[in-house]
Amino acid sequence: MLKLVVAxxxxxxxxxxxxxxxxxxxxxxxxxxxxxNLEVAADLETxxxxxxxxxxxIAMIDGAPTIGLDxxxxxxxxxxxxxxxxxxRDLPVASALGRTGATTVASTxxxxxxxxxxxxxxxxxxxxxxxxxxxxxxxxxxxxxAGTPITVVCAGVKSILDxxxxxxxxxxxxxxxxxxxxxxFPGFYLxxxxxxxxxxxxxxxxxxxVMADARALGLRAAVVVANPVPEADQLDQExxxxxxxxxxxxxxxxxxxxxxxTPFLLATFHRETAGASLETNIAVVRNNVTVAADIAVAWSxxxxxPDQTSPDQT
Amino acid sequence: MLKLVVAxxxxxxxxxxxxxxxxxxxxxxxxxxxxxNLEVAADLETxxxxxxxxxxxIAMIDGAPTIGLDxxxxxxxxxxxxxxxxxxRDLPVASALGRTGATTVASTxxxxxxxxxxxxxxxxxxxxxxxxxxxxxxxxxxxxxAGTPITVVCAGVKSILDxxxxxxxxxxxxxxxxxxxxxxFPGFYLxxxxxxxxxxxxxxxxxxxVMADARALGLRAAVVVANPVPEADQLDQExxxxxxxxxxxxxxxxxxxxxxxTPFLLATFHRETAGASLETNIAVVRNNVTVAADIAVAWSxxxxxPDQTSPDQT
Amino acid sequence: MLKLVVAxxxxxxxxxxxxxxxxxxxxxxxxxxxxxNLEVAADLETxxxxxxxxxxxIAMIDGAPTIGLDxxxxxxxxxxxxxxxxxxRDLPVASALGRTGATTVASTxxxxxxxxxxxxxxxxxxxxxxxxxxxxxxxxxxxxxAGTPITVVCAGVKSILDxxxxxxxxxxxxxxxxxxxxxxFPGFYLxxxxxxxxxxxxxxxxxxxVMADARALGLRAAVVVANPVPEADQLDQExxxxxxxxxxxxxxxxxxxxxxxTPFLLATFHRETAGASLETNIAVVRNNVTVAADIAVAWSxxxxxPDQTSPDQT
Ligand SMILES: [Mn+2]
Ligand SMILES: [Mn+2]
Ligand SMILES: [Mn+2]
Numbered sequence: 001m002l003k004l005v006v007a008x009x010x011x012x013x014x015x016x017x018x019x020x021x022x023x024x025x026x027x028x029x030x031x032x033x034x035x036x037n038l039e040v041a042a043d044l045e046t047x048x049x050x051x052x053x054x055x056x057x058i059a060m061i062d063g064a065p066t067i068g069l070d071x072x073x074x075x076x077x078x079x080x081x082x083x084x085x086x087x088x089r090d091l092p093v094a095s096a097l098g099r100t101g102a103t104t105v106a107s108t109x110x111x112x113x114x115x116x117x118x119x120x121x122x123x124x125x126x127x128x129x130x131x132x133x134x135x136x137x138x139x140x141x142x143x144x145x146a147g148t149p150i151t152v153v154c155a156g157v158k159s160i161l162d163x164x165x166x167x168x169x170x171x172x173x174x175x176x177x178x179x180x181x182x183x184x185f186p187g188f189y190l191x192x193x194x195x196x197x198x199x200x201x202x203x204x205x206x207x208x209x210v211m212a213d214a215r216a217l218g219l220r221a222a223v224v225v226a227n228p229v230p231e232a233d234q235l236d237q238e239x240x241x242x243x244x245x246x247x248x249x250x251x252x253x254x255x256x257x258x259x260x261x262t263p264f265l266l267a268t269f270h271r272e273t274a275g276a277s278l279e280t281n282i283a284v285v286r287n288n289v290t291v292a293a294d295i296a297v298a299w300s301x302x303x304x305x306p307d308q309t310s311p312d313q314t
Numbered sequence: 315m316l317k318l319v320v321a322x323x324x325x326x327x328x329x330x331x332x333x334x335x336x337x338x339x340x341x342x343x344x345x346x347x348x349x350x351n352l353e354v355a356a357d358l359e360t361x362x363x364x365x366x367x368x369x370x371x372i373a374m375i376d377g378a379p380t381i382g383l384d385x386x387x388x389x390x391x392x393x394x395x396x397x398x399x400x401x402x403r404d405l406p407v408a409s410a411l412g413r414t415g416a417t418t419v420a421s422t423x424x425x426x427x428x429x430x431x432x433x434x435x436x437x438x439x440x441x442x443x444x445x446x447x448x449x450x451x452x453x454x455x456x457x458x459x460a461g462t463p464i465t466v467v468c469a470g471v472k473s474i475l476d477x478x479x480x481x482x483x484x485x486x487x488x489x490x491x492x493x494x495x496x497x498x499f500p501g502f503y504l505x506x507x508x509x510x511x512x513x514x515x516x517x518x519x520x521x522x523x524v525m526a527d528a529r530a531l532g533l534r535a536a537v538v539v540a541n542p543v544p545e546a547d548q549l550d551q552e553x554x555x556x557x558x559x560x561x562x563x564x565x566x567x568x569x570x571x572x573x574x575x576t577p578f579l580l581a582t583f584h585r586e587t588a589g590a591s592l593e594t595n596i597a598v599v600r601n602n603v604t605v606a607a608d609i610a611v612a613w614s615x616x617x618x619x620p621d622q623t624s625p626d627q628t
Numbered sequence: 629m630l631k632l633v634v635a636x637x638x639x640x641x642x643x644x645x646x647x648x649x650x651x652x653x654x655x656x657x658x659x660x661x662x663x664x665n666l667e668v669a670a671d672l673e674t675x676x677x678x679x680x681x682x683x684x685x686i687a688m689i690d691g692a693p694t695i696g697l698d699x700x701x702x703x704x705x706x707x708x709x710x711x712x713x714x715x716x717r718d719l720p721v722a723s724a725l726g727r728t729g730a731t732t733v734a735s736t737x738x739x740x741x742x743x744x745x746x747x748x749x750x751x752x753x754x755x756x757x758x759x760x761x762x763x764x765x766x767x768x769x770x771x772x773x774a775g776t777p778i779t780v781v782c783a784g785v786k787s788i789l790d791x792x793x794x795x796x797x798x799x800x801x802x803x804x805x806x807x808x809x810x811x812x813f814p815g816f817y818l819x820x821x822x823x824x825x826x827x828x829x830x831x832x833x834x835x836x837x838v839m840a841d842a843r844a845l846g847l848r849a850a851v852v853v854a855n856p857v858p859e860a861d862q863l864d865q866e867x868x869x870x871x872x873x874x875x876x877x878x879x880x881x882x883x884x885x886x887x888x889x890t891p892f893l894l895a896t897f898h899r900e901t902a903g904a905s906l907e908t909n910i911a912v913v914r915n916n917v918t919v920a921a922d923i924a925v926a927w928s929x930x931x932x933x934p935d936q937t938s939p940d941q942t
Contacts, residue, residue, distance in 0.1 A: 096837035136793035165450035479764035523724035
C-alpha cells in the first residue's frame with residue numbers, strides 16, 4: 001500500500017516542530033532549462049538551510065510520494081527528459097503504476113500537508129486561463145488550495161493567465177490572500193499588477209497567527225501569501241507588455257485554442273525576452289523561499305504552531 | 315489562540331437545545347442607512363424573543379468572532395463608518411490582526427454552525443454577478459453554503475445579480491433549495507421571479523426533518539429556504555423593472571466592469587426608488603426572521619434536532 | 629430518522645468484502661422506454677451475478693434511500709410515469725417528504741459510498757452543458773464526484789454536452805480519470821472523441837490499486853473509468869454527427885435556452901436515429917457493467933480493499 005516516503009531529516013524536523021519549507025519539483029523539471037534547474041534546486045535548499053529551515057523538495061519517485069528528495073532523486077527529476085507533471089488527481093495513478101513525476105503547486109501542497117509541513121514556497125500559482133469562458137480551462141491548483149491547509153508563498157500568477165479571474169476564483173473558493181508588505185497583487189515577472197489585495201501583512205508572526213486562527217476556525221483552505229519580486233529584479237515593464245501582446249496576437253492569428261495556448265504563450269514569452277524572463281523567474285523563487293523561511297520560523301515559534309498540530313490526515 | 319466568543323444567553327440556549335436564530339451584521343453595517351439600521355437590528359431581535367427564540371447577531375469584534383452581540387457591540391457595528399465586510403476567508407486575518415468587522419452570509423453561516431446554531435435569517439444570498447462569464451465574479455456565499463450545515467432563510471437574491479446562474483450554481487454545488495409555501499423562486503424586492511423551485515414546503519416541521527435527514531446522510535451543505543416577501547410589501551413591479559433597466563443601461567454606458575458594477579447598481583437602485591426599496595428590504599428581513607423562528611422552534615422540538623447535535627467542529 | 633435501507637444480500641456482501649456493484653435508477657426510469665427498461669434492469673443484475681458480483685440498484689422508495697431494490701421496487705421505478713429524478717441535494721427533501729424517485733449518477737454514488745460500496749456502473753456522466761457560459765448549467769454529478777470516494781465506470785458523456793468543458797472541470801475538480809484500455813476519451817454513442825485521456829489502464833487490478841492509493845492519500849474524489857463502447861456496437865459516426873448537428877440547429881432556430889435545450893436535443897436525437905441510439909445505449913451500459921464487475925472482483929481481492937474499508941461516514 002502507498003506510504004509517504006518522508007526523508008529522515010524532514011520527519012525529525014516535523015516531529016520536533018522545527019521549521020520546514022516544502023518546495024515543488026515542476027519548477028525543476030519543467031520551469032527551468034537544464035543544467036540551470038539543478039543548480040537552482042540546490043541553491044533554494046541552501047537558502048533555507050542558511051536560515052535554519054529544513055527543505056523538503058517533493059516529487060513522485062518510482063510510485064512513492066517522496067517528501068524531501070535526496071541528491072540522486074533531485075538529479076533524476078532535473079535531468080530526465082519529459083518527466084511527467086502530476087497534479088493531485090494523478091498521484092494515486094502514478095503511484096499505482098509505479099511512475100516518476102514532478103509535483104505541481106496542487107500536489108506539492110497536498111503531500112506537504114499530509115506530511116505535517118505547513119509552509120510551501122513556489123513561483124506562481126496556476127490559475128484561470130485567458131479565454132476560460134470558451135475553454136473552461138482552470139488549474140486544479142485553486143480548488144486544491146481551497147481544501148488543503150498549508151501556507152503558499154508565491155509571486156502571484158503568470159500574466160499569460162487571466163489574473164483578474166484567478167483572483168475572483170480565490171475569493172469565491174474562500175482562500176485567504178495576504179499581500180506580503182504590499183496592498184497590490186504582484187504580477188510574477190512584474191512587482192505590481194492593477195489588482196488590489198485586501199489584507200497586507202508586514203511580519204511573519206502575523207502570518208503565523210493567521211494560520212493558527214484559520215485552523216482554530218476549522219477552515220481547510222490554504223493561506224496564499226503574495227510576495228512581489230523586488231523592483232530591481234523585475235522584468236522591464238515595456239518589454240513584458242510588448243512580448244505578452246505579441247504572443248497573444250500570434251496565438252489568436254494561428255487559431256490556437258484550449259491546451260495549445262499556454263505552452264505557446266510561455267515559449268514565445270521566454271524566447272522573446274531572451275534570458276531576461278528566466279533570470280526574473282529565478283529571482284522570484286529565491287525571494288519567495290526567503291519569505292517562506294521567515295514564516296516557517298515564526299510558525300515554529302508560534303504558541304499554537306506545529307508542536308500542537310499533527311500531520312494532516314484528511 | 316482564537317476562540318469563539320459566545321454570549322452566555324446563546325450558549326445556554328444551544329446547550330439546552332432551545333431555539334436560536336443567527337443574524338448577520340453586514341445588513342446592519344452596509345445594508346441599511348443610519349440610524350434606521352440600529353432600530354432594525356433591535357427590532358429583529360425582539361421579533362425572535364417574542365417567539366421564544368434566542369437571537370444571535372454575529373460579527374467580528376476586535377479580533378474575536380462574537381456570536382450574540384450585546385447592545386454596545388451592536389451599536390458599534392451600526393455606527394462605525396466603513397466597518398470592514400468580512401467573508402469566511404477574511405475571518406482568520408481579521409482575527410489575527412485584531413480587527414472589527416461585519417459578517418456576510420458566508421461568514422455568519424460558518425460561525426453560527428461552529429457555535430452549534432442551526433438556523434440563520436438573512437435578506438438575500440450573494441450570488442453570481444451579471445456578466446460573470448467576463449468577470450468570473452461569484453460570491454463566496456455559494457461555495458460556503460455548499461460546505462456549511464445550517465438552514466438559511468432568505469428571499470432569494472437581489473435582481474442586480476444573475477438570478478438564473480445563481481440557481482444553477484446552487485444546483486451544481488448540491489445545495490438543497492426549498493420554497494417556503496411557494497413553488498416560485500422569490501425575487502427579494504419582488505415576491506416572484508420567472509424561476510421555479512423544485513420543492514415546496516408548507517410546514518416548519520418538514521424543514522426540520524429535511525435538516526435531520528441531510529445530517530443523517532452525511533451531507534455538509536446548507537438548506538436554503540426561499541421565502542417570498544408578502545405581495546403587499548413588495549416593490550412595485552413596474553418601478554422595479556424600470557429602475558433596474560436604467561441602472562444596467564447606465565452602468566454599461568459608463569463602461570463599468572467587475573467590482574465597480576454592483577455598488578453602482580445598488581446605489582442607483584436605492585436612489586431611484588426613493589425610500590420604497592428600503593422599506594421592502596426591511597419587510598423582507600422581518601418576514602425571513604419570523605419564518606426562521608418557526609423553523610428553529612420546530613428544529614428544537616425535532617426528535618433528531620439540536621439535543622442530538624454537537625457544535626460543528628469542521 | 630432517515631436510515632439507509634440496505635438489502636440483506638448487499639449488506640452481507642459488503643460486510644464480507646465480497647464484490648458489489650451499484651447501479652443507478654435514472655437510467656431505468658428516464659433513460660430507456662418501457663417495457664425495455666425493466667428487461668435491461670434485470671439483465672444488468674444477471675450480468676453481475678453471472679460474474680459472482682452482487683448487484684445493488686439504488687433508488688428512493690417512499691422516503692427510504694434503498695440500496696439493492698427488490699423485484700417489486702424495481703418494477704415500481706420502471707413503471708411509474710414521471711417518477712422524480714433525485715440528485716444529491718434532493719435526497720434529504722424526498723426522504724423528509726416520503727417520496728419515491730430515481731437516483732442520478734451523483735446521488736447513486738453518494739448512497740453507494742455511504743453503504744460501503746466502492747464500484748458503480750452507469751452509462752454516461754452528467755457534465756457541462758453546451759452554452760454553459762450563458763446558462764451556467766453544469767450537472768451536480770461533477771462536484772459530487774469530487775467529494776465521493778467511489779469508482780464510476782462510464783462511457784464518457786453524451787455528445788449533446790460540452791465534452792471538452794466537462795473534461796476540464798474533472799481536471800479542475802481533481803477527479804482522477806482512467807481510460808479503460810484506451811488513451812482516447814470515449815463518446816458514449818461513439819467509441820472515440822477527439823480528446824485524450826492521460827492515463828490508460830489495462831487491468832482491473834491496476835484500477836483497484838489506484839483506488840487503494842487514492843484512499844491512502846486521503847483523497848475524497850471518485851475514480852472515473854472511461855470505457856468505450858465496442859466499435860461494433862457504436863452508433864454510425866455519420867448518422868451521429870448529422871443528427872446532432874440537426875438537433876443543435878433546430879434548438880437554436882427555436883430559440884431554446886437553459887433547461888429547455890437538453891430534453892429537446894435528447895428527444896430529437898433519439899427520434900432521428902430511430903432505434904439505433906437506444907440499442908447503442910443498452911450496449912454501453914452492459915459493457916460498463918462487465919468492466920465494473922471485473923474491477924469489483926479485483927477490489928475485493930486487493931490487499932487494501934473492502935475488508936480494510938468501513939462504510940463511508942462522511
Ligand atoms: Mn487546465
Ligand atoms: Mn465578488
Ligand atoms: Mn443543470
